[in-house]
Amino acid sequence: MPAKSPVIVDLRFHPEQVxxxxxxxxxxxxxxxxADPQHADRDLSGIDxxxxxxxxxxxxxRATDLKVLFSGGAGVDHVLTLPGLPNLPLVRxxxxxxxxxxxxxxxxxxxxxxxxxxxxxxxxxKKIWNAxxxxxxxxxxxxxxxxxxxxxxxxxxxKVMGFNVLGWSRSGRPVEGIEMYSESGLDEFxxxxxxxxxxxxxxxxxxxxxxxKLFAKLRKxxxxxxxxxxxxxxxxxxxxxxxxEALKTGVLKGASLDVFQIEPLPDTSPFWTLSxxxxxxxxxxxxxxxxxxxxxxxQIDRFERGEPMENLVARDAGY
Numbered sequence: 001m002p003a004k005s006p007v008i009v010d011l012r013f014h015p016e017q018v019x020x021x022x023x024x025x026x027x028x029x030x031x032x033x034x035a036d037p038q039h040a041d042r043d044l045s046g047i048d049x050x051x052x053x054x055x056x057x058x059x060x061x062r063a064t065d066l067k068v069l070f071s072g073g074a075g076v077d078h079v080l081t082l083p084g085l086p087n088l089p090l091v092r093x094x095x096x097x098x099x100x101x102x103x104x105x106x107x108x109x110x111x112x113x114x115x116x117x118x119x120x121x122x123x124x125x126k127k128i129w130n131a132x133x134x135x136x137x138x139x140x141x142x143x144x145x146x147x148x149x150x151x152x153x154x155x156x157x158x159k160v161m162g163f164n165v166l167g168w169s170r171s172g173r174p175v176e177g178i179e180m181y182s183e184s185g186l187d188e189f190x191x192x193x194x195x196x197x198x199x200x201x202x203x204x205x206x207x208x209x210x211x212x213k214l215f216a217k218l219r220k221x222x223x224x225x226x227x228x229x230x231x232x233x234x235x236x237x238x239x240x241x242x243x244x245e246a247l248k249t250g251v252l253k254g255a256s257l258d259v260f261q262i263e264p265l266p267d268t269s270p271f272w273t274l275s276x277x278x279x280x281x282x283x284x285x286x287x288x289x290x291x292x293x294x295x296x297x298x299q300i301d302r303f304e305r306g307e308p309m310e311n312l313v314a315r316d317a318g319y
Contacts, residue, residue: 005048006030007296008063010055011072017289025293034059051296052079060084068303070296073287074098074150076313077202077234090313091299094149095291102199102285103154105232109256109278110142110158110195113228118254118276135223137162143193144168145209146200146233147175148319150285154199166192170205190217195228202234203318212242215251226253232284235259244270247277258284 007026011018015035022031032039032047034056044063052059053072060066061084071079071092079090112118116132123130141164144155148169155165155178167175168189172182181189190196196218200206210231218227229252231238240261246252254276260269263282271277299309313319 004029005046006032007300008032008034008044008047008050008052008059008066010034010050010052010059012054013072013287014289021289021293025290026297049296049300051292054078055082057083060086068300068309070299071313072292074285075201075234076319077236080313080315080318089309090315091296091309092311092313092319093287093292093295094311095288095295097288097291098285099150099153101288102150102232103157105258105280105284106154106197106199106230107157107161109230110163110197111137111161112278113195113224113230113254113256114140118278122275138164139223140164140194141166141192141219141222142195142197143189144178144197144199146198147173147178147180148199148201151197151199152178154197163195187217190214191219193227194219194222194224195230198229198231198233198237200233200237201319202236206234206237208237208239210238210243212239212246212251215242215246218252224253226250228252228254228256230256232258235261235263240269240271244274247274252276254278256280258282 007029009018009022009031018033018035022033025031032042046065047063048067050059050063050066051070051072066086066088069079069088069090071090074093076090076092114137115134119132142158143166144151145168147167152175155167158165159177165178166181166189167178168181168186170183172180174180198210220226247255256278257271258280259282265271271279302309
């Protein structure tokens with residue numbers, strides 16, 4: 001019986017979690033963790049699989065026999081733009097833990113804006129005791145742009161909380177229980193939306209889609225006193241100069257931002273000090289490392305049995 005191919009792990013996040021997760025991952029296979037100095041000079045030829053997230057620059061010149069690539073996260077735009085990317089099957093990470101984490105974050109942000117968390121936070125720091133009028137979730141419409149696995153799950157959970165929820169995708173593909181809009185219905189979708197949630201993948205069509213023109217089309221006189229923007233998709237989908245200006249001028253009442261054009265967010269970014277912004281460091285759906293490795297093991301087993309792998313990326317679509 002031939003030996004099992006080793007697995008290259010080239011992940012630029014949570015090094016301690018990766019090391020701990022690898023203690024019980026990929027049984028029967030050698031694992032080359034490129035964050036470990038002892039593997040710096042390891043010969044990478046003859047290896048079939050690589051799990052990657054912002055890998056070292058020499059991965060593809062040294063690992064020339066790869067057969068499958070696995071993204072360390074749900075997004076793959078950073079992989080598709082890597083220099084020297086070989087034309088190989090690319091599998092994105094889809095797992096209930098990642099989906100649940102994202103939905104929790106989105107529901108939490110919607111509820112915080114609904115219940116005026118930022119205003120109460122400002123009052124607390126000024127020692128002001130003043131109850132604010134607050135609408136019910138049923139009075140608001142959340143518009144979800146991006147209705148894949150993550151967006152669909154978040155939309156369903158927002159409905160359970162009582163929000164009205166609309167969905168938008170380029171195709172307008174039906175999603176059970178959600179009123180859907182397609183590309184041609186974008187303006188109508190925006191005009192009904194009080195809280196806009198971005199969960200779009202980054203493609204040529206979605207780059208810079210969240211700009212001043214789009215923000216101006218959101219519902220202006222809703223129960224919150226102005227629209228709110230929440231983005232946990234990709235930083236490249238938002239025009240940050242337009243977003244900052246909209247937050248300063250009142251076009252947007254508030255925002256919750258987990259993704260940015262440049263990460264880590266530079267010290268000079270206005271988002272650090274805008275009082276109507278909730279900011280998190282691209283952690284809305286942090287990958288559970290153990291779940292990631294278990295998922296990759298499952299897909300490798302399918303590949304080696306000759307079965308189709310799940311969640312293969314369509315290169316032309318970008319996701």
